[in-house]
Amino acid sequence: MPRIAVAAPPIAVVAATVLLWWLAVRAFEIPEYLLPTPGAVLEAVWVERDRLAWGMLATAIGASGGFAIAAALGIAIGSILGLSRFLERGFYPLTLLLQMVPLVALAPILVVWLGYGQRAVIASAAIVALFPVIANTLGGMRSVDRDLEELFSLHRAGLASRWWRLRLPASLPSIVTGLRIAAGLAVIGAIVGEFVSAYAGDRAPLGMVIVSAMREYRTDLMFGAIGLAAIVGFALFGIVNFGGWLLLRRWHASARSSSD
Amino acid sequence: MPRIAVAAPPIAVVAATVLLWWLAVRAFEIPEYLLPTPGAVLEAVWVERDRLAWGMLATAIGASGGFAIAAALGIAIGSILGLSRFLERGFYPLTLLLQMVPLVALAPILVVWLGYGQRAVIASAAIVALFPVIANTLGGMRSVDRDLEELFSLHRAGLASRWWRLRLPASLPSIVTGLRIAAGLAVIGAIVGEFVSAYAGDRAPLGMVIVSAMREYRTDLMFGAIGLAAIVGFALFGIVNFGGWLLLRRWHASARSSSD
Amino acid sequence: GDPDATSRGRTSVSVQLNWVPEPEFGGFWQAELDGVFADAGLKVELIAGGPSVPSAQLIASGKVPFGIVSGGELLSINERGGSLVALFATFQGDPTAIMVHEASPWKTLEELWRSDATVACEANLPFVTFLNRKYGGENLKLVAHSTALANFVNDPTLAKQCFVFAEPVTLELQNVPVRVFPVLESGFNPYTAVLVTTREHLAANPETCRAMVMALRRGWDGYLADPTKANAAMAKLNPAMSVEAMNLAAKKQRFLVEDETTRSHAVGWMTGERWNTLAEQMNSLGKLEQIPDEIEAIFWQPPVDDGPMAPALEDSATS
Amino acid sequence: MALRGLCRTFSGDPPVEALRSIDIDLAPGSFTALIGPSGCGKTTVLRILAGLDEASSGGFEFEPSRTPRIGYCFQEPRLLPWRRIDANVALPLELEGMPREERRRRAGSAIERVELGGFAAAMPATLSGGMRMRAAVARALVAEPQLLLLDEPFGALDEVTRYRLDEMLHDLWRRDRFTALLVTHSIPEAVFLAERVVVLSPRPGRIIGEVAVDLTERTPQVRATDEFAHLVQRVYRLLLEAMGDGA
């Protein structure tokens, strides 16, 4: 498939969405304080471009750091829980708990332990993004073809070998799905982490820009900052997709460039 | 496996966690404004039991309403995106966007549309929980065995029939994983939604209890409320697990009561 | 500024603010810009806060030596294992207020509170309970309060908690006319935006604390005289707030910073009487289990005429 | 229906040329067997006939009538693992919209026909390999197809069961006179069932020759006749010859 055909649909949809947004703001006379026009948002981003660029960099570091930790930890924990029903029953709920504690409640402990700034942001991004990776890794591990497991039993494969040669590759499609979810959650986790632990200075991360814009009634700036954060998320999502495609294209149905 | 063996591991793990928590508070002399003792939390829950019971009811309604919407919408959207790579490329990123907008920023729009109270809370729970269901449904749909798809092509099965008889059942294991993630996210979505759009007062939902306890540094009450919210999440998670087990036990590896 | 302040070695301290840079912290920026901190032998780092930043816990746990909390927060956290000491109270009058749309029917706070209006506020805060005690408020519908202003602007019947010099100023600049009911008029007037440190830090570094307070007093004096320089600096750090908005806010907050007490003592001056009143009020509202035995123990301030600020080098290093 | 000059090359690195210039006529009601070495493209021919794959060049001509109802028994069982055997067998009927009762009756008799009575309610994973394959055959037969494509349907069966099912299939064909194309590795099976045996060369598959089977009667006893043995021998020689020049 030519490269243009890959990029065209999302661009078309984004363009259509922006148009709809603009039309909606016009047609329903939505006041700016609720929803600014796309033009106003772009202008605000342009005017504040220096600060927002630094903010985006900070948020990108927080989100990708958290994402990387969530990916590594999530695959590890999911794989370990996949070893036995006993472990799964005992610890799976505990990992779920982590996802259900509001970050604001964890914030004091987090910030007191990890200090200001990037580390606490990375931690909160990781906490928010962790569970989907665990759940999808575990789901993948549990769905490994029993027949192939038997092949490995027959040759008395050790746990590590079995994991590396069978369970991990067999679970990859599911893990990639988990990482897709984690990509978006890492961004929101970083933003919320920035609400909680934002560090001062003229290089304030996007989360701080959003908070102050909200109180100052600058919806244009707020949506601009959110848009930039979303771009970070799309980039992570794109990396996951590309990595997944690289790993799966030779053998898995989900990566085939289908007939449609 | 006898029933007791099913319940034992989580209970043991929870007990061990509580013990560790208690020990940590003692050993590191963690002040109460950061982390209360388990005993203090239990006491606070007991003292405030009336208020918390109402709060839990409200939060349970919000979370399960949002969960139900996210489940239905997510499966529908995931199935539609699964129809063509073109649709997927165009709209998948758009659905990711929804997950990356911080709820505090969406809250004003939600409240304007839906008013304060339960409806806005349900909406925010649904928004937060939606994407994992979409991602896992789509992942499942993309992984359907190509050979089985051919069987249906051969008999010129229509789209609806193919979905109902092939793609949905084949994707079920993956969808169940998505719903597991959604269960936890619906709770946190409801809580955060309550932070920004709920009614305060006697029958305030747990999210309100959490914020006001937080402002008074009543960590005992706050963690109590969080614990009750987590119970709601565990209940949803349990329902998903049970439903998944019912649907999958006869045929899928992930639902077998394995040999360990 | 003093060009070779660093070479002489200054004590590095940080201050955890409880919001992003804005006029409520004007004295800090003024002190920095005028070199007052440097003169006092301090190298001050100002850390922004936000609605969910756990400022009070950070200070109480010793993560940062100084920070801004409210008087009520100080009392609550001390009852739960903290040992905060107030050093400087930015506002003599509590800026907390309830705003309503100009077109709305309510003319006083009492009228509002006795009505069935919907109020977005931080329910359960002491002032809310105080107003409930005083005015009833049985019919009032309290809803979640968030930093966003959109809902208030959109709903002409909504009332919303605010700071007199913050949200109303923003709205004024956007031509949304509002009426503001300061809470202090009801008789509840806690210290707000209080500079605090821990008892341990104060005991170990009395000179640093003293230098900090003295510098802040001078900073505020300078800011009250002319806030424009500091405002420009703060506006650079806060993309959402313009210099005009800051200047306007600075003007509006002035009468809360200055009063007879500050004129006869110094900016930020606190009295035991005020602290005592707050403790008693909170106790009677059920927000505080016991009134601290020695009310003087929860605040500490150097005398006004404490001589020139001395370098704080003899204190153990803090950061 | 006929294939004319059918070629199929699978893209890849290197590309695999599977079929080269295949011509096959499938007269209505005829029974053709396709024999050839492993990997020569037999399955590919069936897939193209069923519309599951496309020719790289050449292609096929249908009778001007509507496209026929196809019954396809794949080389692997391809059962839906979440359905019981009876529901798997009934799938083609279900997709046609047949009412449940009728469906059940027909699926039941197809299951009996492949000697799986008693396993209608079993899940596919609990069956042996041969039993799964028989279920797949039942599914191919259940909708009374006009064109039946069978890809080594009885490869996983013991000889006795296989003979019985051959006879069952022959009776069915005699009764309903559908068009049948059978891929098999058993030459006696091909000779017993087909009117014509087509032999393919090794990859790239070309037609090496055809043997017309003009047995007057096809009772079990015919297998023991010299005529039968002679036909088997002819096909076998053709196959040997094919492999001789190909490998």
Place this chain on the structure above:
Amino acid sequence: MALRGLCRTFSGDPPVEALRSIDIDLAPGSFTALIGPSGCGKTTVLRILAGLDEASSGGFEFEPSRTPRIGYCFQEPRLLPWRRIDANVALPLELEGMPREERRRRAGSAIERVELGGFAAAMPATLSGGMRMRAAVARALVAEPQLLLLDEPFGALDEVTRYRLDEMLHDLWRRDRFTALLVTHSIPEAVFLAERVVVLSPRPGRIIGEVAVDLTERTPQVRATDEFAHLVQRVYRLLLEAMGDGA
């Protein structure tokens, strides 16, 4: 190694009794063939021998020596879809920890042996059914097992290729003298390869009889001898008999 009084009943509703009181001796270096109707429990015997399933009662006795190195060719190919054919074939060596170069060499020669040369770099999904099965055979042979369990390894192959692979297997066995148990549906194959053919009854599988194969020579020409035909006939009768009283 020997099985004694082996029974296997699968729990279920109703429970399926697959094997009833099976006794088989596998002398070291012997070659045994197992024949029986579809669904009689042949695969189950192999699985129990390999330790993949457990007897409901009875069980097996090993020589006091260590458990042997097993090569198992399952009834389906069971290839790892994400590995190329050579990596699939090399898997048992990889699990033993053999160095990469040695592994590649041995896998390559096993692939040649099953006539898949040229497809070492192919992904499993691009192979035909018979080719996949041959890859599975190569994997079972690659590690030079002491006990070789083959479950219908050549069922998906044309007769010519099948004969060639039968001969390859026989040569290998003559050279290495591993213990072999072969499940097959082809009686000539069983007779050609095995020293002893064991015939099972329909489910529940019991041993109906054994035929000792005392061919002096096993060249391709032996298939045409009367002696061979006679042995095939004996096994076939036994199978017919088994099915007569079972069905």
